[in-house]
Amino acid sequence: MLHLRVICPAEHTDDVLGVLAAEPGATHVVVLRGAAIDPAGDVVQADVAREAANEVIDALEALDIQHTGAITLGPVETVLSTAARKAEKAAPGDPADSVVWEELVSRTREESTLNGTFLAFLTIACLLASVGVVTDSPITIVGAMVVGPEFGPLAALAVALARRKPGLARRSLFALLLGFPFAMAATLVATLVMERIGWMALDSLDAQDQVDYIYKVGPLSLVVAVLAGAAGMLALVSAKSAALVGVFISVTTVPAAGFAVVAVTVGEWRIAALSALQLGINMVGIVVAGVLVLALRLRAGNGADRLLAEARKDRVHQVRRLR
Template structure:
């Protein structure tokens, strides 16, 4: 179940109440007259079955309460109520299969912002990957995979393409287009400093037989893994089963490939630079295509198209 709160202009409150009262997936309806101060209006609350939330949100947006008031959703972990059980039974479909589009757009939009936090996590992840490369440590590579924040913008790209939310596509593309070059440059600088201080030299990546060579060895299986990871990641996001995202993070080699680019470039191994760049490109494209395909196969492009995301 999801908890819905609507700040409604007084002249639309009766329509909001009628909508929630009549919808078979809504229950626990509460009305507070004149409770909202900014924006002014009434507050209407209800609990909504997840599989009914997308339809309810679309109809609320048709009433314009998202523009002149406000709509918020919160996850309910536990609901002890026969009325809630009945609402979930009456709502069409299964909650785990439901895509709440506005929730998905808001979540991916937030995770795709180009800000200091995103850049810091991506840079740290690439630096960890670089340490894993020069020490030939798969464990450190896996740690870099988990730290990397790149799945947020990749998911946002998929959602934006399916929903035709070009503002979301631009935001996610900017985060990736700026974030990876910055992280690679910082990693290259760290590699140069490490070589200058004698921590390692070019011999650390020379030859074959290293445990981390899979990072730059791009091939058909790279695409297969990226597609499966992208599909699993989007299924996790749309079904609110976030635990599966950890498996996604440690399946793809986006961050390790970016980290290897920085190391190999400084040490002059341009073959491995190209191989790592290919690995990075295959993973990015495979994840986005698979995630978009999952959205299309599950529920199509959705009902309601909201106005552009706020700047920031």
């Protein structure tokens, strides 16, 4: 279940209540007349089945509530209510398979923001990757994969393409196109400094047989990226955060960036180019897979919407008979 809170002008309260009354997946409706101060108006609260959330939000946005008031939505961890169980049963589909699009857009927008925290994590991840390359340590490479925050903007870009959100797409591309060069430049400087003071000593990459898979581009590189991207998007839309760790470890985005930097410092330009190509292939594969997963979810959701529309009509008829 999701908890819905609506702040609306008093003249729209009856319309909001009408939306909730017509929705079989909505229950626990509460009205607080004149309770809102900023923005001023009434407060309407309800618990909504996850499967019905998109339709409720669309109906409220059609009333322009997002501009005249506010719409907030959040998860409810525990609900002990027969009415809630009936509402969930009335909403077709399974909660785990339901994608609340506004929730997904909001979450990915936050994770795709280019800020100091994003740059810090990406730079640390690239530094770890460069150390892993120099020391020929797969464990350190795995650590760099886990620390890297790049899946956020990649997922946001997939959502933007699937939902046609140009603003979100620009935000994501901005984070990726500025974040990676910044992190790689910082890693290059740090690597040169560590070589200068004797902390790192590497003349060639011929002996790095434990981590050389990072720059070896092949068909399986794209396969792994697509599978990881699909798993990552499924984990994101179903809130299965534990699965995201496996996604991070599967894809060599940050390690490829770190390998490219180390290759540049030793003059291995071919390997640097292959590492950059690996980075690009992985990012494209993740985004394409994410778009495909969302497209399939959207198609499945359209079928559920038809069932929900029929249930909503029955609910409207019941409400009218009661009146």
